[in-house]
Amino acid sequence: MKLTLKVWRQKNGSTPGELKTYPADHVSPDMSFLEMLDEVNQALIMQGEDPIAFDHDCREGICGMCSLMINGVAHGPKEAITTCQLHMRSFKDGETITIEPWRAKPFPIIKDLVVDRESFDRIIQAGGFISASTGSAPDGNAIPVAKPDADKSMDAAACIGCGACAAACPNGSAMLFTAAKVAHLGHLPQGQAERHQRVVNMVATQDAEGFGNCTNIGECAAVCPKEISLDTIAMLNRDLVIAALKGIEPVVK
Numbered sequence: 001m002k003l004t005l006k007v008w009r010q011k012n013g014s015t016p017g018e019l020k021t022y023p024a025d026h027v028s029p030d031m032s033f034l035e036m037l038d039e040v041n042q043a044l045i046m047q048g049e050d051p052i053a054f055d056h057d058c059r060e061g062i063c064g065m066c067s068l069m070i071n072g073v074a075h076g077p078k079e080a081i082t083t084c085q086l087h088m089r090s091f092k093d094g095e096t097i098t099i100e101p102w103r104a105k106p107f108p109i110i111k112d113l114v115v116d117r118e119s120f121d122r123i124i125q126a127g128g129f130i131s132a133s134t135g136s137a138p139d140g141n142a143i144p145v146a147k148p149d150a151d152k153s154m155d156a157a158a159c160i161g162c163g164a165c166a167a168a169c170p171n172g173s174a175m176l177f178t179a180a181k182v183a184h185l186g187h188l189p190q191g192q193a194e195r196h197q198r199v200v201n202m203v204a205t206q207d208a209e210g211f212g213n214c215t216n217i218g219e220c221a222a223v224c225p226k227e228i229s230l231d232t233i234a235m236l237n238r239d240l241v242i243a244a245l246k247g248i249e250p251v252v253k
């Protein structure tokens with residue numbers, strides 16, 4: 001396959017960026033999207049040019065690092081996969097592909113296609129944990145959890161923190177990410193002690209980080225590689241109402 005890439009190049013967060021055009025002339029349909037970028041970078045290095053900076057780690061859909069906007073869609077044209085799981089056979093020979101970083105104010109650009117997603121870490125730090133002692137693994141497994149609750153918790157725990165939801169949302173809302181963490185712990189007995197303080201703290205932190213409000217557009221769930229359900233946002237909102245009725249205020253460091 002021969003492709004034309006339009007890639008966002010930006011030296012750092014304080015300099016303006018632009019889309020630059022690169023040929024990708026030796027692309028196998030069986031390459032992953034990141035392998036295709038590796039090939040392009042190899043050619044740039046051989047020409048003495050600066051390779052394109054992009055994030056990646058596991059390359060198997062687990063770590064959530066490969067945050068790319070491909071032809072305007074977070075993680076590209078295939079549903080329910082990450083960029084690293086996307087293969088070049090999803091594109092046509094001769095196609096022009098536009099590759100940009102996540103676009104959300106709380107994800108500042110570090111370089112080219114790499115953004116800083118520490119804002120997500122701070123949301124987790126505000127409440128994405130439990131304080132109950134769960135003992136060793138066998139002790140944890142000895143705590144009875146109803147199958148429907150365990151299933152809902154596991155589904156929510158599939159969130160890999162990639163940030164596609166916030167990048168795709170017209171409001172730049174991180175609600176699906178936060179809701180996944182809230183639902184993951186809120187469906188388990190171990191997560192009940194801090195349940196309402198957790199939701200108040202995490203929502204206050206996402207607001208403070210500059211993420212927008214959720215208006216139920218649903219673009220987040222459409223691009224989520226782990227198919228996190230909008231039901232998690234409904235659960236978060238229910239917990240938030242109960243917290244308000246209890247008069248719980250955010251405690252955020």
Ligand code: SF4
Pocket residue numbers: 158159160161162163164165166176177180220223224225226227228
């Ligand atoms: S909810 Fe989905 S899109 Fe958002 S961070 Fe988690 S895995 Fe990524």
Ligand code: FES
Pocket residue numbers: 055056057058059060061062063064065066082083084085
């Ligand atoms: S590189 Fe880890 S999910 Fe894509």
